Amino acid sequence: MATINEVAKLAGVSKATVSRVLNKRPVNEETRRKVMNAIRELNYQPNAQARGLSLRQARIIGLIAPDFQGVFYGPVVMGIEQVLQRNDFNLIVSRVQSKEYQLAKMLKEKKVDGLIIATPRRIGEKAILALKKDNFPIVVIDGNVGEQVSSVEINSYLGAFQATEHLIKLGHTRIGVISGPSSYKESQERLLGYKDALQKYNLPFEQELVSEGGDYLLASGEREMAGLLALPSPPTAVFAFSDLMAIGAIHCLLKKGLSVPKDMAVVGFDDSFVAQTFYPPLTTVRQPMLEMGVVAARKMLAMLSGEETEVTHVVLQTSLVVRASCGAVHQHQA
Amino acid sequence: MATINEVAKLAGVSKATVSRVLNKRPVNEETRRKVMNAIRELNYQPNAQARGLSLRQARIIGLIAPDFQGVFYGPVVMGIEQVLQRNDFNLIVSRVQSKEYQLAKMLKEKKVDGLIIATPRRIGEKAILALKKDNFPIVVIDGNVGEQVSSVEINSYLGAFQATEHLIKLGHTRIGVISGPSSYKESQERLLGYKDALQKYNLPFEQELVSEGGDYLLASGEREMAGLLALPSPPTAVFAFSDLMAIGAIHCLLKKGLSVPKDMAVVGFDDSFVAQTFYPPLTTVRQPMLEMGVVAARKMLAMLSGEETEVTHVVLQTSLVVRASCGAVHQHQA
DNA sequence: ATGTTAATTGGAACCGGTTTAATTAACAAA
DNA sequence: TTTGTTAATTAAACCGGTTCCAATTAACAT
Secondary structure (H helix, E strand, O other), X not given: OOOHHHHHHHHOOOHHHHHHXXXXXXXXXXXHHHHHHHHHHHOOOOOHHHHHHHHOOOOEEEEEEOOOOOOOHHHHHXXXXXXXXXXXXXXXXXXXXXXXHHHHHHHHOOOOXXXXXXXXXXXXXXXXXXXXXXXXXXXXXXOOOOOOOOEEEEOHHHHHHHHHHHHHHOOOOXXXXXXXXXXXXXXXXXXXXXXXHHHHOOOOOOHHHEEEOOOOOHHHHHHHHHHHHOOOOOOOEEEEOOHHHHHHHXXXXXXXXXXXXXXXXXXXXXXXXXXXXXOOOOEEEEOOHHHHHHHHHHHHHHHHHOOOOOOOEEEEOOEEEOOHHHOOOOHHXX | OOOHHHHHHHHOOOHHHHHXXXXXXXXXXXXXXXXXXXHHXXXXXXXXXXXXXXXXXXXXXXXXXXXXXXXXXXXXHHHHHHHHHHOOOEEEEEEOOOOOHHHHHHHHOOOOOEEEEEOOOOOOXXXXXXXXXXXXXXXXXXXXXXXXXXXEEEOHHHHHHHXXXXXXXXXXXXXXXXXXXXXXXXXXXXXXXXXHHHHHOXXXXXHHHEEEOOOOOHHHHHHHHHHHHOOOOOOOEEEEOOXXXXXXXXXXXXXXXXXXXXXXXXXXXXXXXXXXXXXXXXXXXXXXXXXXXXXXXXXXXXXXXXXXXXXXXXXXXOXXXXXXXXXXXXXXXX
């Protein structure tokens, strides 16, 4: 592998001049030509580590998330990567670790220029705030870290309101909820959206119709749906706070020989990949996941270039995607 | 951020000594204590770029794939990351680009120590072989690059054989196939597995029962299933070469009011996330995707440490996961 | 007291870039 | 001819580590 010194020797100039050519600084045209020829001849590629050491910049962003495969974080990764690639940055992905100090390691050792943290759990909160105080560039996606760190979030409240309103307009008056963990901010906001929609249409809120799924996964949905069905007066529609829980609910219904949406309308939350794949296709509140990644990455780059200096919180809007599971459209049209 | 020089000064030793302490080389116990104290006091973290420059090593592996969200590559990423993290390596993910030369860039600029390439398409084949000739560490997952590059693959043939045999044993004699692109090696092998299973049970192979999905996606499955149903004598079971195509096929069937598995048994391939999520849960050939990532990462690390020098090809075994869509088990047991 | 050996440690060079300050060359003005 | 100005280039220092080689010190045998 050729180095800048070899290029300089072959071109008959100093390495400072080669560096200038590489960085498009003013150089005599004749000299530039000679250097370019040498670069081509040696198939030279500047060493990123040497460059990074000198410029104190890795051109790498770190992403910390619970997983990358899941229905949620996959698209987020895609969005981030897309933006970074266009700006000649790379993306290191790392699963969230138990040891909090590990969070800081990549930043402190200058392996990455900034960190995007995507996790709904309150993990590493202290560590994050400490890093923020040291002025490391940090963006949180969908987190619970608070005002002091820049973030990208979604309007959970509005999404829940829209979903509930949609079901009400379809004629449902008893609408069950399969919630996420009540300690999560998102769950609280979504529940508020649900309540406010009921109120707008003068429908009573009934606590027994709200059941809390311990996580956002399929099995929770299936279990909680069974609970709702066992009520003296079961709901005719159910709104789950994740697509997977909605699908779990449908599993429960189909196993009992009930039909969706005829016997029970179901609405999910996320518009993850499985929502369109499932049958019946799932009506759901769309979270713009790819866009969240895109916005987070742009924000990070802006912070690094000094364009953005204050802490900001971007709230992306949700939208209702109507498919077959709520009964608003026929399945063969979906 | 403290540097090794500051640590050295505070500890009253030379930076060579600090370096020795950091790298656990023999140092007088008393000296080590002083150095460790200085490190702690300054909250010192060695600069990865400087270290990398000196050691000619980034401790980063690059992964190039078509996407990271998909049902397939997500778990692969998880597997790779898991192994790397344990060995204090990081993972840069990058989508496959059209420009072939980009493949080489990260390697040549020493941003990564090696490249794992996961793509069924014959992309960058020339570029990959060129890099291999320059002795860059490369591992291909599920690729079509040939003998010259180390790889991790699955036994497509056996998986298809098992799936077909399973359907035959359930009593089916006319088994449709929704294949992947016939130019892909996997498709060819899977088709061979299908044929050999038929042969073993003295069933005739009929070309009309094989329809080729242009990609591995849902819409292909739906379209090809419609084609199979339109045959004068349609199959009673269908084997799709991906879970998504199997699900597409089921969409087609359910829309026509047919029931799965009663009217048509369906088997997929991948055992991706959607296979368990779908209803009816999908019988499918499991590809150990996480394990593929794990094996690829281990292989890469072995190459880097010099333990593994020859080109090797690891073939992982598939297994049939029986769920409800093939009719072998009742749905409420699934 | 002197020589030998082993254990520690420090100075300096190096990895491959960028950048600042100094040098050289070319040319115009005095 | 001398001096000032400008443009282009280079030498050298620096980024923050690792490591080779030599120097120092301590311990021990002669």
